[in-house]
Amino acid sequence: MITLPPLPFEKNALEPYISATTLEFHYGKHHQAYVDNFNKLSAGTEFENMPLEEVIKKATGGIFNNGAQVWNHTFYWNCLNKPDTTKPSDKLLKAIENQFGSLDNFKEQFSNAAVTLFGSGWAWLCKDEFGKLYINQTSNAENPIKNGLTPIMTIDVWEHAYYLDKQNRRPDYVKDFWHILNWDFVNQLY
Ligand SMILES: [Fe+2]
Numbered sequence: 001m002i003t004l005p006p007l008p009f010e011k012n013a014l015e016p017y018i019s020a021t022t023l024e025f026h027y028g029k030h031h032q033a034y035v036d037n038f039n040k041l042s043a044g045t046e047f048e049n050m051p052l053e054e055v056i057k058k059a060t061g062g063i064f065n066n067g068a069q070v071w072n073h074t075f076y077w078n079c080l081n082k083p084d085t086t087k088p089s090d091k092l093l094k095a096i097e098n099q100f101g102s103l104d105n106f107k108e109q110f111s112n113a114a115v116t117l118f119g120s121g122w123a124w125l126c127k128d129e130f131g132k133l134y135i136n137q138t139s140n141a142e143n144p145i146k147n148g149l150t151p152i153m154t155i156d157v158w159e160h161a162y163y164l165d166k167q168n169r170r171p172d173y174v175k176d177f178w179h180i181l182n183w184d185f186v187n188q189l190y
Pocket of ligand 1 (some may be wrong): 026030075156160
């Protein structure tokens with residue numbers, strides 16, 4: 001049995017890039033529905049009280065889909081904050097520059113992964129056990145934890161993340177993401 005974690009900011013904190021209305025639906029309806037469905041489907045099974053990281057590794061079908069989507073959304077909210085308030089740490093910036101050439105190149109490659117993902121899913125920045133960075137795309141509820149990687153940043157590119165604000169313009173949503181990215185959270189996980 002899990003409960004919907006509180007949003008780490010006020011519903012209007014991400015404006016003008018993500019509206020309070022989007023958050024009312026995306027957090028209040030979609031995220032809540034994943035929590036409710038997970039509780040319904042996992043009741044009486046081995047997954048009922050399992051940490052969600054374990055559910056992601058072991059479950060399939062509806063229990064996986066809903067459990068992973070609960071984790072993915074909680075993680076996504078932590079990746080966001082008030083516009084233009086944080087920046088990458090020296091340590092993370094150095095790793096990004098080593099692997100991607102520059103911060104701008106990294107942003108371009110990550111944005112490209114987010115924009116080109118076909119259908120619904122997520123783009124991720126992950127690290128492996130050696131601190132090497134990876135940009136990943138996953139479909140639907142899939143999560144790189146399943147492949148042994150540790151996510152340190154994500155963007156939700158399901159249409160429900162941007163449709164109310166941007167309609168079909170996913171590239172505009174991805175462009176705005178950089179203003180509200182919570183680098184402090186990413187720095188801490190790197
Ligand atoms: Fe979402």
